[in-house]
Amino acid sequence: MTPDELYALLPAVHRRHDEERGRPLYTLLGVIADQVRVIEEDIDRLYDNWFIETCDDWVAPYIGDLVGYQVLPGIAAALSDDTARATGLPAAAVPRRDVADTVANRRRKGTLALLEDLASGVAGWPARVVEYRRTLAVTQPVRRYTSDDLDARRRRARGALVDVRRAGPPAGTGGPFDELARTVEVPRAGSPRRSGRYGVQSVGLHVWRLRTYSVTRAPAYCLDRDDACYTFNVLAVDTPLFTAPLPEPSSGHVADETNVPEPIGRRALAERPYDFYGPGKSLCVWTGQDPEDDPVPLSRIVAADLSDWRYRPVGDQVAVDPVLGRLALPTGTAPARGVRVTYHHAFSGDLGGGEYPRPDAPATGKTARYRVGPGQDHQRVSDALDRWHAEKQGDPDKTAAVVELTANDVHEDLTDIRLDPGDLLTLRAADGVRPVVRLSGRHGDHPRVLLVEGPERGPRTARLVLDGLLLTGGGVRVTGRISQLTVRHCTFVPGWALTPGGTPLAPDAPSLEIADGPVRVEVRHSVLGALTVAGQDEPSRIALYDTVLDADRRESTALSDPYGGPAPVLLTTRRTTVIGSVRARAVDVLENCLFDGELRITRRDQGSVRFCWVPPGSRTPPRFHCRPEPADDPARVALRFAGTRYGFPDYVRLADGCAEEIRRGADDGGEPGALHHLFETQREDNLRTRLAEYTPAGCDTGLFFVT
Structure with a gap:
């Protein structure tokens, strides 16, 4: 119901008097119409909430109660908190599929x-x-x-x-x-x-x-063009290849190696290549000059041990090492346009960008859209940005733009982003792709940097959104009046780049530099290296949610000013894993986080630290339910990760032998840190x-x- 429909129900005499007084009654009816619309939508949802397939997540426990589905007491207590709905706990703790199959499972x-x-x-x-x-x-x-x-x-x-x-x-x-x-x-x-x-x-x-994540028709990294040696991973790091699980044919089928995310072994690939290789399967290779060419046929694929690159394929063979994620062609046969590959790697969850579905960004008003990729109007990111700047000269209202990368390509032309007053630029990956931005060369005194320049002066500022990108080879440096920097589902490779063994090339180099401000930085579901913020009178606001801030080792500095002192920021972190020390001026709230490094906050009378693991000797505001406590055994309640090298499947996962006080240290009884959204402890208990x-x-x- 609209305000006009309600207004038409009033007698004409009341409408005439309302017109004479500036239509205050019409404004009131507009507020009433909004509430009527909310009630109508709620009534429409009532019918959907009768069925387990279409009901809201909070309704599933009530439907389960009708068939005798028992919710664990600890989970029931966590679900009683209203904040649990926002984090997605109801869907993980009370899966609707399990409720729907309760009666059938008993039989x-x-x-x-x-x-x-x-x-x-x-x-x-x-x-x-x-x-x-x-x-x-x-x-x-x-x-x-x-x-x-x-x-x-x-x-x-x-x-x-x-x-x-x-x-x-x-x-x-x-x-x-x-x-x-x-x-x-x-x-x-x-x-x-x-x-x-x-x-x-x-x-x-x-x-x-672990889950498997696909990388589709992406360029392989060429290590040696003369010997035609490649890695499947475009970051030039050894990445084990995993099986893309196939659905089981029936409910009575017992899973085999093709139904689970199992690493592909050399012997398995040699004995059963048809189970793993081909379009739509676990891995595939293209070496043709035309992107539309057919992939390498199965008869040319051979499994090999390429750990020392001594094995050399002969004839037209293509050697694949699934354990290391390496590929070799006969010497001197490297294609001029490179090799493209499809493969699957393993990771814990949707973090740091990838081909997984990402939530849609909030819509804005008049927005110019530019698509970059094969078959699009632009082949380079810089060309799309130049066209946007040119069109703004003729249309001053075209200050909002979306530059969308549509393919799994490597973009090396992006060196700087210039924003004018009032601009809102969104640089994002299209759904289902993971484009790579590789930085190279120098920009003034700053090597390997993506320079983001905002307006120098004036009351109006600019905003920038980075969404779904993988940035390697350098960091991002923000200067000028940038009021808002949003990073969603991105990876700024820690240490700029990696060796084949996964060691960062520049472990102390920052992935994100805030040169001047103040700037509000909001990072969600991303992986970043170190972060530095230059000194200024008014502090910047840094907010990290479901994110990894990785300085490579706990002795390094993950957050500070450029000289290693306290960063002039007001810090907020929720469900975040930090490897390295944090030095900040003040905090708002640190909640459900893991700090694998010293935490030193200058102002201890502001903010709070809740449900976190904080190293002994840290200087923080008041703590609430943090570990280790004074009565804990430091050797037992020690933070242990299964792996801390980016690019490996067990990255920032808590080790299985980690103390239960840490594994269940979040406010809802789950695992704190960047992988909190997986709710693994609740799933295990269920x-x-x-x-x-x-x-x-x-x-x-x-x-x-x-x-």
């Missing part, structure tokens, strides 16, 4: 495939279930072993001895796909102290917590509870994390 109790479905439905993790009694070493009669009936085939599927005729160690030894025979192990699979696997009644549920509920008596089920 399937005791089946192996049900355990895999529970891992997928409850926690969203791919899984494989293993009956360990089938891998036990037992004496099998040769007389029956030679027959070909069903019972004989089942006997042959039991664990076997090591085949010494195969070179190298057996693939998958000790994992969910281990085919070797074992002797009986005494501990129970579900034991909290020491979990055993190989028992008569033992069943293991192996789950993969899964363990459902396993206990659906495991039949006499069966011992253990939960094992593969990655």
Whole structure:
């Protein structure tokens, strides 16, 4: 209902008197119409909330209660907080798929495939279930072993001895796909102290917590053009290639290697290349001069060990090393237009940009749009920016622009961004792509820098948004009157660039420099290197949400002024992981964060630190529920990561042996830091509870994390 419709319902005499008084009644009816619209939308949602498939996340627990779905007490307490809806906890803690399948799962109790479905439905993790009694070493009669009936085939599927005729160690030894025979192990699979696997009644549920992310038709990095040596990763770092999981054909199917995000081994690629290579599969290679050419056929692909680049393909072969993510062509056959590849790598969650879906940016008014990429009006980013500046001269209202990169290309032409008063520029990647901005050369006294210049003076300022980009080879330097810098789903490679082993080339170099201001910087779901802010009278506002601030090691400085002193900022961090020391003038709130480095705040009478891990000896404002506490054992409650090298699958993941006080140290009982949005602790608790509920008596089920 609109204000005009309500206004038309009034008698004419009231409308005439309202016109004489400046229409105050019409303005009041406009406010009423807005509230009527809200009520109508809520009424429309009532019907959708009757069904688990279409209901809101907060309704799922109530529908689950109708079928006897039990929410864990700790999760129920966290859901009672209104802030839990904004962080996405209801969708992770009470998955609607698990609620919808409650009745059907009770009828399937005791089946192996049900355990895999529970891992997928409850926690969203791919899984494989293993009956360990089938891998036990037992004496099998040769007389029956030679027959070909069903019972004989089942006997042959039991664990076997090591085949010494195969070179190298057996693939998958000790994992969910281990085919070797074992002797009986005494501990129970579900034991909290020491979990055993190989028992008569033992069943293991192996789950993969990592996710696979695709990189489609992106340029491979050429290490040596003469020898035609390449890396799949455009950052020239060794990246293990992973399987793109295929959906299981039926609910009764037990997952195999093609259904889970498992690293691709050299032997697996050599023996079953058709499972991994080809368009739409885990990896693919293009070497043709025309981008529309067909990919390299499967018959030319050979699996090889390229760790020392000694293996050289012959003829028209293309050697692929999936363990290191390397590729080699015959010597002297490097294509003039380069090699393009499709591959999948693993990471914990949607962080730092990629081909995953990103939320739409808020719409603005009159906005000019420029698309950059193959088949578009512009092939270079600088050409699109030049056209925008030229069109602004003829249309002063065209101050808002969106420059969208539409392909997985490497852009090396972007050296500076100049903004005029009132400008709003959004430089973003299109949905489904991850473009790379590589900085090279020098700009004045600042080598390898993307210079963002705002207006020098005047009351009007400019704004800049960077969305979905991967920036390597240097950092970003902001000067002038830039009132707002927003970075969303981006990666500013820590240390500017990486060696093949993942070591930063310039570990102390800042990824983002604020030269003058004040500037409001807001970073969300991104990975950044060190950040420096120059001294000024009025502090800049720095806000980090679901972000990694990585200075390579805890002894380095992650946030400071250019000389290592306190940065003139008012700092806000929520769900952020910081590697390196932080030196700031003041904070607003630090919440659900991990600080792997000294934290020194000049003003201790302002702000608060909540539900964080703060190194001993740090200087901070008042703390609330932070670790380690004075009564904690420092050796036990120590911060431990599974990995701290950017580009590796276990980057900034907490180690499995990390103390429970840290793993569950967030305000909602989850994991603090940049991976808080995964809610892994809540998912694990839910899964363990459902396993206990659906495991039949006499069966011992253990939960094992593969990655």
